[in-house]
Amino acid sequence: MKIPPAFLAVMAMIGCVSCATSGRPDPHASRISSVKTTAYTETEKDHLKHGRGTAEGTTLKYGNVRSAAADWSVFPVGTVFQIDGEPFMYEVDDYGSALVGTNTIDLYKPSKKAMKQWGARKVNIKVVKWGSFSRSLAIMKPRTNNNYIQRMVDRIERSWRS
Numbered sequence: 001m002k003i004p005p006a007f008l009a010v011m012a013m014i015g016c017v018s019c020a021t022s023g024r025p026d027p028h029a030s031r032i033s034s035v036k037t038t039a040y041t042e043t044e045k046d047h048l049k050h051g052r053g054t055a056e057g058t059t060l061k062y063g064n065v066r067s068a069a070a071d072w073s074v075f076p077v078g079t080v081f082q083i084d085g086e087p088f089m090y091e092v093d094d095y096g097s098a099l100v101g102t103n104t105i106d107l108y109k110p111s112k113k114a115m116k117q118w119g120a121r122k123v124n125i126k127v128v129k130w131g132s133f134s135r136s137l138a139i140m141k142p143r144t145n146n147n148y149i150q151r152m153v154d155r156i157e158r159s160w161r162s
Contacts, residue, residue, distance in 0.1 A: 078131030
């Protein structure tokens with residue numbers, strides 16, 4: 001798979017040394033320093049219409065593997081990562097309009113209390129498995145009537161043409 005240059009530029013900007021120096025993500029794992037994270041829950045006003053559903057079409061997870069939302073032109077659907085110091089994994093299975101172009105990852109929490117406790121913080125992550133840009137496009141293309149989804153699609157497609 002060709003890695004979009006925009007993805008590589010973001011990885012270099014946020015400190016993914018193996019991505020920036022090799023010209024592609026390490027297929028085994030990548031460490032990314034100082035990633036901004038926020039939290040969300042399904043009971044927030046802007047998430048109510050989606051309930052416990054994710055953009056991928058699955059149910060929000062909160063167990064050994066937990067759901068996360070991101071800009072899919074940076075962290076494609078299916079990306080699995082671990083936050084340093086935490087025992088569980090996160091999987092990018094959701095996106096959000098406020099995340100596009102921010103390089104922020106939004107972590108799913110099961111309650112507003114847990115969401116507020118997390119707040120916003122910078123963390124170091126280890127990407128265990130990179131997701132798929134082509135799968136991200138397949139999910140998003142039928143939804144491009146939303147501006148923010150169109151922006152993610154355009155960013156991936158522009159990068160693949162470069």
